[in-house]
Amino acid sequence: MIKILVLNSGSSSLKFQLFDMQGAESNHFNLLASGLVERIGETNSSASLKFTSSKAHDTVDKLAQKKQLVRESPVADHQQAIETMAAMLKESGCMVSMEELTGIGHRVVHGGEHFHDPVVIDEQVLITIKKLIPLAPLHNPANLTGIRLTQQKAPGIPQVAVFDTSFHQSMPEQAYIYGLPYALYKKQHVRRYGFHGTSHQYVSKQAADYLGKSISELKLITIHLGNGTSAAAIQYGHSIDTSMGMTPLEGLIMGTRCGDIDPAIPFYLARETGMTIQELDDLLNKESGLKGICGQNDMRTIVEQAEQGDNRAELAITIFCYHIKKYIGAYIATLNGADAIIFTGGIGENSSLIRERACQDLQNLGINIDSQKNSLHSKEIMEIQGPTSQVKILVIPTNEELEIAIQTIKLI
Ligand code: ADP
Numbered sequence: 402m403i404k405i406l407v408l409n410s411g412s413s414s415l416k417f418q419l420f421d422m423q424g425a426e427s428n429h430f431n432l433l434a435s436g437l438v439e440r441i442g443e444t445n446s447s448a449s450l451k452f453t454s455s456k457a458h459d460t461v462d463k464l465a466q467k468k469q470l471v472r473e474s475p476v477a478d479h480q481q482a483i484e485t486m487a488a489m490l491k492e493s494g495c496m497v498s499m500e501e502l503t504g505i506g507h508r509v510v511h512g513g514e515h516f517h518d519p520v521v522i523d524e525q526v527l528i529t530i531k532k533l534i535p536l537a538p539l540h541n542p543a544n545l546t547g548i549r550l551t552q553q554k555a556p557g558i559p560q561v562a563v564f565d566t567s568f569h570q571s572m573p574e575q576a577y578i579y580g581l582p583y584a585l586y587k588k589q590h591v592r593r594y595g596f597h598g599t600s601h602q603y604v605s606k607q608a609a610d611y612l613g614k615s616i617s618e619l620k621l622i623t624i625h626l627g628n629g630t631s632a633a634a635i636q637y638g639h640s641i642d643t644s645m646g647m648t649p650l651e652g653l654i655m656g657t658r659c660g661d662i663d664p665a666i667p668f669y670l671a672r673e674t675g676m677t678i679q680e681l682d683d684l685l686n687k688e689s690g691l692k693g694i695c696g697q698n699d700m701r702t703i704v705e706q707a708e709q710g711d712n713r714a715e716l717a718i719t720i721f722c723y724h725i726k727k728y729i730g731a732y733i734a735t736l737n738g739a740d741a742i743i744f745t746g747g748i749g750e751n752s753s754l755i756r757e758r759a760c761q762d763l764q765n766l767g768i769n770i771d772s773q774k775n776s777l778h779s780k781e782i783m784e785i786q787g788p789t790s791q792v793k794i795l796v797i798p799t800n801e802e803l804e805i806a807i808q809t810i811k812l813i
Contacts (some may be wrong), residue, residue, distance in 0.1 A: 414480040418661070419433040424810075430803060434451065447473050449471045483554055499558065503559075521559060544562075569601075573640060603803070604799055628655065632729075656698035673808070694716060742768065
């Protein structure tokens with residue numbers, strides 16, 4: 402059995418999934434366990450693990466109906482979180498010791514310009530990830546801690562870093578250089594990097610498989626709508642533009658992040674209100690987007706409130722969809738036409754309303770949705786364009802952890 406553990410270490414959380422991989426293909430896997438340690442360092446930490454021992458082709462949702470372990474005791478730090486993870490995996494019977502693992506894959510948020518592809522982790526890789534901390538001050542330190550601790554716990558097991566940014570390293574200069582003094586790019590590394598790369602890459606490969614075409618002949622627009630949202634223009638398997646920028650703040654409107662705004666707004670607010678840099682940072686990252694417009698950042702709640710007649714919730718949905726539509730238009734131009742638009746992420750996979758409104762009145766671009774097909778719910782890939790649409794519209798469940806497992810197995 403080829404066992405791959407995938408870790409996503411956040412500043413106060415640890416997500417992990419254990420896969421039994423039968424090969425480096427997206428349909429050759431068995432998800433053995435999926436867990437989360439939350440609120441690390443706080444008194445109300447909790448850890449949960451959903452697991453199965455069946456050999457069936459599985460998904461997290463199927464796991465949800467299966468067995469679950471929960472622990473509600475304080476987890477002081479990441480060291481203890483890794484211990485908790487190992488203990489729960491042992492208790493579930495899915496993994497007796499970390500020595501059984503074939504490899505460990507880590508999600509690392511920022512790979513800067515250094516990493517165009519996933520890499521096997523060695524000391525030099527760790528030094529580079531550390532050097533990139535200024536570009537991702539919240540994420541890269543947590544990712545590094547996760548790597549160091551698993552290296553100690555499982556010495557000798559090969560570990561791989563998969564970067565959120567690396568898939569977008571194929572962007573041409575015209576997409577990643579900002580209209581700023583060029584020296585800022587050279588000296589301070591100010592440029593568009595893009596994020597959610599693992600998801601954009603995964604769903605674009607899934608789309609090619611589904612359409613029965615080679616990825617090298619397809620022009621795709623992938624739209625990831627979760628708490629964070631981003632769109633990407635993917636030409637023949639390579640990202641040529643994406644909406645998130647130097648940080649994940651730019652682009653589409655998100656749950657709490659503002660997306661594209663006039664860059665002069667923070668200066669205006671600082672002058673008029675005396676807000677500090679930290680306050681402005683918090684405003685744009687944590688108090689803006691859907692939450693800023695209607696007070697809620699969870700799309701399910703917003704849709705419910707709009708249905709009950711809440712005008713601000715309705716406005717938030719309208720703006721959210723309008724921004725997606727503008728990016729579809731932009732990327733149709735960037736790609737000179739697209740074969741398919743792909744919706745993914747919690748909102749993209751589950752909200753027919755958002756998909757319908759984001760694709761409204763685009764028939765002159767050869768895009769229209771079939772309302773009846775769009776209203777269906779499925780965990781499988783759905784094709785929802787109307788009969789006269791020249792562009793396919795697909796709903797594809799993303800699976801970033803599986804993509805990390807696939808990349809890990811490929812490298813080791
Ligand atoms: P993350 O980016 O944290 O991984 P997800 O991809 O799970 O998050 O997306 C979370 C978002 O998906 C939330 O805004 C949630 O309300 C939304 N969502 C999930 N199911 C639905 C649904 N049926 N209708 C509308 N929004 C939904």
